[in-house]
Amino acid sequence: MRLGVIDVGSNTVHLLVVDAHAGAQPVPMASDKAVLRLMRYLTPEGAITEEGCAAVLSAVQHAADVASHHQVDDLLPFATSALRDATNGPELLATIERETGVALQVLSGEDEARLTFLAVRRWYGWSARDILLFDIGGGSLEIAAGSNETPEVALSVPLGAGRTTVGFLHHDPPLPEEVAALRAHAAVVLAEAVASFAGQPAPHHVVGSSKTIRSLAKLAGHTSDGFGSGERMLLSRAQLADWVPRLARIPADARPALPGITADRTFQIVAGGIVLQAAMAALKVDELEVSPWALREGIILRYLDHLG
Helix, strand or coil: EEEEEEEEECCCEEEEEEEECCCCHHHHHHHEEEECCCCCHEECCCCHHHHHHHHHHHHHHHHHHHHHCCCCEEEEECHHHHHHHHCCCCHHHHHHHHHCCCEEEEHHHHHHHHHHHHHHHHHCCCHHHCEEEEEEEECCCEEEEEECCCEEEEEEECCHHHHHHHHHHHCCCCCCHHHHHHHHHHHHHHHHHHHHHHHCCCCEEEEEEEEHHHHHHHCCCCECCCCCCCCEEEEEEHHHHHHHHHHHHCCCCHHHHHCCCCCCCCHHHHHHHHHHHHHHHHCCCCCEECCCCCCCCCCCHHHHHHHH
16 A cells, blocks of 8 residues: 655654555655754744744645645654644644645654654564664654563653754854753753663663764764665764764855755754764763664554554
């Protein structure tokens, strides 16, 4: 069957079309993305502005039209922290459904962590044993750990790359004191979060997912032998410590000249690197490997599981 996944996030509205059936790997057939950077459209009270609402509505309609063009059998539309946290989120969701016919499912942060963990577990398989997962979105950072398909611990903290850019990095490139303030803030937030992981066994695999982490790994990471004849993409905390200060000295419009840094992530890649470095330090992680599967694949796998 052909499925269309519409992911309304803090940075993009992304459509992924796959051919999939239970027990098989989903095969990507098409992808379409609109870059919104919704954090730019938040009022001081936490509402999405009229301009931002119009941008979301237009992007969702376009994604639905593209999905229809590809003749999807079912549409799996969802939204994450940007709409979840916006004070006018319910009104915007109702408008989107009324105007486009797309009924977005709003995921909690914990749902995001669990579904992403499911995707990573399926990608790595049972032989990976205990997994510790980091996933950085635009609005939140998800961390999960466990040895099964459902993690023993799954949490979400408001340390997304877009949110922290808007909240702390007000200049381009950011000032040293802004970078220091974000590092300190992330350390405080994560110090509270890591208590949830006390008593968890040491992970056999530490995994990062999300476009932000993949971008950082392409820039600063390295590869090693992986499953079969493939390669694993790896990223160490030492490499982040080397590269993040360099990124912070480069204007956003110049960063896409670097390997792995795309135009849709260039404004928030510094904050993403700071947050990831802080998260790895808080959980005493020296190196992680990058999963090609993340939340959208988790949504697809859960849907297929329910069909069975």
